[in-house]
Amino acid sequence: MxxxxxxxxxxxxxxxxxxxxxxxxxxxxxxxxxxxxxxxxxxxxxxxxxxxxxxxxxxxxxxxxxxxxxxxxxxxxxxxxxxxxxxxxxxxxxxxxxxxxxxxxxxxxxxxxxxxxxxxxxxxxxxxxxxxxxxxxxxxxxxxxxxxxxxxxxxxxxxxxxxxxxxxxxxxxxxxxxxxxxxxxxxxxxxxxxxxxxxxxxxxxxxxxxxxxxxxxxxxxxxxxxxxxxxxxxxxxxxxxxxxxxxxxxxxxxxxxxxxxxxxxxxxxxxxxxxxxxxxxxxxxxxxxxxxxxxxxxxxxxxxxxxxxxxxxxxxxPLAARYGADAVRYFLLRHIRAHGDGDFTVERLEAAYTGELIAQLGNLFNRILSIAAKQDIAVRVELDATIDEEKVLAIRRSVEKAIETASFHEALAAIFDLVSHANKRVVELEPWTLVKALNAAAGADRPQLETRLLACFAALGGLLREIVLLLQPFLPKTAETLARQIGILGGAERSDVRIVPVFPKLT
The missing domain is CATH 3.40.50.620 (HUPs)
Structure with a gap:
């Protein structure tokens, strides 16, 4: 064997x-x-x-x-x-x-x-x-x-x-x-x-x-x-x-x-x-x-x-041509229960696209990466060991368990639980408030604020990285694009990279 x-x-x-x-x-x-x-x-x-x-x-x-x-x-x-x-x-x-x-x-x-x-x-x-x-x-x-x-x-x-x-x-x-x-x-x-x-x-x-x-x-x-x-x-x-x-x-x-x-x-x-x-x-x-x-x-x-x-x-x-391959993959993997029947309509596909891929996943990456790019911040990409590490480990175990039984809807539900957690962390850490305070600060206050801002983006960047790794088997093109954008946080050549929504709004 x-x-x-x-x-x-x-x-x-x-x-x-x-x-x-x-x-x-x-x-x-x-x-x-x-x-x-x-x-x-x-x-x-x-x-x-x-x-x-x-x-x-x-x-x-x-x-x-x-x-x-x-x-x-x-x-x-x-x-x-x-x-x-x-x-x-x-x-x-x-x-x-x-x-x-x-x-x-x-x-x-x-x-x-x-x-x-x-x-x-x-x-x-x-x-x-x-x-x-x-x-x-x-x-x-x-x-x-x-x-x-x-x-x-x-x-x-x-x-x-x-x-x-x-x-x-x-x-x-x-x-x-x-x-x-x-x-x-x-x-x-x-x-x-x-x-x-x-x-x-x-x-x-x-x-x-x-x-x-x-x-x-x-x-x-x-x-x-x-x-x-x-x-x-x-x-x-x-x-x-x-x-x-x-x-x-x-x-x-x-x-x-x-x-x-x-x-x-x-x-x-x-x-x-x-x-x-x-x-x-x-x-x-x-x-x-x-x-x-x-x-x-x-x-x-x-x-x-x-x-x-x-x-x-x-x-x-034609669905893949209009919405993207990953949008179709996402709907089939998450909204059709792996072992049961599931109804398909274009309306349901569009609801998942706008309500989950854009509003939850896309918005998470866009707001973090856009702030980092504007501030020209090169940060480490690591988890906050006291808050996020245990959560990520639990999500990994859930995905692994779901894969063993080919329960793809459960795997993606777990990953989007991590997306939800990351969105909550953005609200808790308020990077925009730190940026505003840093831009207004002078003298001795700046080093402390810079340290806090870097720690904020390190924690958020660590969550983004974990989400990308977990998404790769399910939404490979999306994961590839997001991985390149995370490279911006890691100190890549930012002047040559344009932050664009991974899931554009439907027209």
Whole structure:
């Protein structure tokens, strides 16, 4: 096991349409977690990608009147553009339809499960939702409709390959109950354990090539069948590391076999695939399990999940262009509870922007830095050990605890508690009063006032520094800008630096 090594993945979304703000939530959560661990000195690999071997992608391409390969390439680029717009620092982006690493890995994974005796053919009839790319039982439907898309599934009868999920029921239960495979939050862990205890049924891992429109990866040795998109897609977590190559790659060894943590960040709608199907496939193939699965909720509009098929998708790229990437990141991380659903409106985004980013964070830095710049004060940046140090240590502990459970809203709430504390300290210390007194003073009074003023800005500067360090994983561009401005307090070349609001007023 390699100490302080983290392999962190997002799910890979279908590219049947442009990205929406629901997936942006997952991206910024993963990026914040990756940046936080890097700040602690961890070696981190953040993996993303696009799920392209899907029937729904083919149907969307047909509707658009173009070839699937052209269609998915165009939309995959939009997901890459989203990462740029939101300042996502991912290490890799894998496209499952064309990346040369992917197909060999999926075929190797298939053959490994086959060698374990866990793949077999049988006929099956069931209710299939193309939107979810999964079969449902009658009991799982809501009013006869898919619980995710609220559409009626189609009846499908065909002969497919099945995976012996039932064989791994006890091993999965033990892994989850002992936290060898940790599922966060506990409510999702309990749901999965209840599902396992109720009995696991074998599930279909292929589709007829005819129904798949010839799109996807053929089953090894059975070209009339196509590997089921979820089996295919889950394999990306290994294919991106070079699992399909003849020899074990350095990336595969470091980030899968030897990594201290292998963590997946997923939406609640795909928990079963990641917490039941995927671990069972890995056990069958003789591969290590993920260490943690972080499950987040949905972004909603009027209480309804945002989604392409729901007709309420919101494009996050124009939002980032208007308000800034960090404003969008801030809203998603603080105002969408990490493990629950949260409503999004532009009005709520603007309220957070003006009421919190401008009025609390921006105003704190602007008034301290502007006074320092006008007075040409070069000061130390240190905490007041008698007043601020204990507070800062408590905030650090709160942020660290929140990160362990991927509770990003709690982490930012703690940081803004420190912002509030710093604003109160400004009022207590009244630097403007000290400046006024110093400017009016003469003779013997000046040294004492200068000492008090320097001590004031040292204490305030120490708080600003701590806020910047804590904000860096969540609002990286803001933290970078504020860090440069804190350099003014540290004695940088002030004549070349212009103090400007980090969050300009909306027009």
């Amino acid at each position: 390699t100490d302080k090594t983290l392999y962190l993945t997002t799910t890979i979304p279908y590219v049947n349409a442009s990205p929406h703000i629901g997936f942006a939530l997952e991206l910024v959560q993963a990026d914040a977690l990756a940046r936080y661990r890097k700040g602690e000195g961890w070696t981190v690999r953040l993996q993303t990608g696009s799920d392209e071997n899907s029937l729904k992608n083919v149907l969307a391409a047909e509707k658009a009147g173009c070839e699937p390969s052209v269609f998915v390439a165009d939309n995959a680029k939009r997901f890459l553009d989203l990462q740029s717009a939101l300042n996502i620092d991912a290490d890799d982006f894998i496209r499952t339809s064309c990346d040369p690493r992917h197909r060999p890995a999926v075929e190797k994974l298939w053959k490994a499960c086959e060698a374990s005796g866990d793949l077999y053919r049988r006929s099956y009839a069931g209710l299939y939702c193309t939107g979810c790319e999964q079969f449902y039982t009658d009991s799982e439907l809501v009013g006869g409709c898919c619980p995710e898309h609220l559409t009626r599934p189609e009846e499908v009868t065909e002969t497919n390959w099945f995976f012996r999920l039932s064989r791994y029921q006890q091993r999965l239960r033990e892994a989850i109950e002992t936290d060898a495979l940790r599922i966060s939050p506990p409510s999702r862990r309990n749901e999965i354990l209840a599902l396992i205890k109720s009995g696991l049924n074998d599930f279909s891992v292929s589709r007829s090539a005819e129904r798949a429109r010839g799109w996807g990866i053929p089953v090894p040795g059975d070209p009339e069948q196509t590997i089921y998109v979820w089996y295919d897609a889950l394999g990306n977590y290994l294919s991106a590391l070079g699992y399909g190559e003849d020899d074990e790659t350095e990336a595969l060894r470091r980030f899968w076999f030897d990594a201290r943590r292998r963590e997946h960040l997923v939406g609640k709608g795909v928990t079963r695939f990641h917490a039941v199907y995927w671990p069972a496939i890995l056990l069958s193939a003789g591969l290590p399990l993920p260490t943690t699965i972080h499950v987040h909720g949905y972004v909603t509009v009027d209480g309804r999940k945002i989604g392409k098929s729901n007709g309420n998708a919101i494009d996050p790229v």
